[in-house]
Amino acid sequence: MGVLIYKFLMLFTLILPLSILAQTPDASSSSSSAPSIMHFQTADAGSSTGTTRTSHHQAPVASFAIHYNYAFQTSPYMGNRSLMGWSVLPEVNLTHHIGFQADFTALTTRGVNVDENLLLIAAGPRYTLAPRSRFTPFIYGEGGEMRSRSSAAAVSNVVDWNPATRAGIGFDLKSKHGIGFEIIPAEYIGEKVEWRDQWNHSFSARAGIVFNLYR
Numbered sequence: 001m002g003v004l005i006y007k008f009l010m011l012f013t014l015i016l017p018l019s020i021l022a023q024t025p026d027a028s029s030s031s032s033s034a035p036s037i038m039h040f041q042t043a044d045a046g047s048s049t050g051t052t053r054t055s056h057h058q059a060p061v062a063s064f065a066i067h068y069n070y071a072f073q074t075s076p077y078m079g080n081r082s083l084m085g086w087s088v089l090p091e092v093n094l095t096h097h098i099g100f101q102a103d104f105t106a107l108t109t110r111g112v113n114v115d116e117n118l119l120l121i122a123a124g125p126r127y128t129l130a131p132r133s134r135f136t137p138f139i140y141g142e143g144g145e146m147r148s149r150s151s152a153a154a155v156s157n158v159v160d161w162n163p164a165t166r167a168g169i170g171f172d173l174k175s176k177h178g179i180g181f182e183i184i185p186a187e188y189i190g191e192k193v194e195w196r197d198q199w200n201h202s203f204s205a206r207a208g209i210v211f212n213l214y215r
Contacts, residue, residue, distance in 0.1 A: 059096045059131035060212035063172075065089040065182045071107055071189065071204035073118075083107040083118065087206060091126060099126040103142055103166065119147040120189070122166050136172040141165070146191045162200075165190045172210055182210040 067087045074080050085108055091101035105120040122144025129137045146164035168187030174180040189202040 058214055059128075060093065060178075060214055062090070062092045062213040063210050064091070064213075065208055065210040067182070067184070067206035067208035069105060069107060069204060069206040071202050073202040074200060081109055081116070083109055083116070085118075087120075093128070093131070096131045097128050099128065100124070101126045101140060101142070103144070116148065116150045118149075120164055120166070121145055122164060124166075134174050136174065137169070138172065139167075139169050141167040146189075148191070160193075160195070162194055163192045168204075172212075174212060178212045178214065180210045180212060181207070183207040 065088070067089065069083075069085045069087050071083045071085075072080065073083055085106045087103065087105035089101055089103055091099050093099040100123070102123045103120065105118075107118040107120075109116045122142035124140060124142035126138055126140040129139075143163075143165055146162050148158070148160050148162065150158045166187065166189050168184050170182060170184035172180055172182050184204075184206045187204045187206070189204060191200040191202070192198075193200050
């Protein structure tokens, strides 16, 4: 049952950007048979006060993303492993390019012999390269704490809080209604395992829905 859920989620993340591409203004205008009427409507839309045209020509003031996560972890307990989970990512733009984001991520193993759960709470700056573009790349860096809970034969019910860092690069694909698709294909997570005085390294990727907020 778990395998079917993972396949459905991966299929959903592939279908979503295609549906956003279908909502572009170019697609709607090409199907119209009255270009003069369309020209009048677009000209009139700029002068109307009740317009909801928050297209990709504007820079959002904030965003809220929900991601599906995959992580490969070099664990200090039972060796390397793969984890999957969810994350929420609220973000506020201080300027057009510079913002501040918080990150709440929960990950767990898929194995049956080792049960490990990770909770990462972090925050940090975010730099957006093209805030008014429909395709918007960004980079970010975060610092925070990671809670590790492991249940295995060697370490039973171990719970530990450690300092953590996170950095990555991502892309936003915006639609004209404020809802878009966000993907973070490359991300590094570092955890300082204090009781062993060493760093635990993880590499992850995530994708999901982003809600862009405009003025």
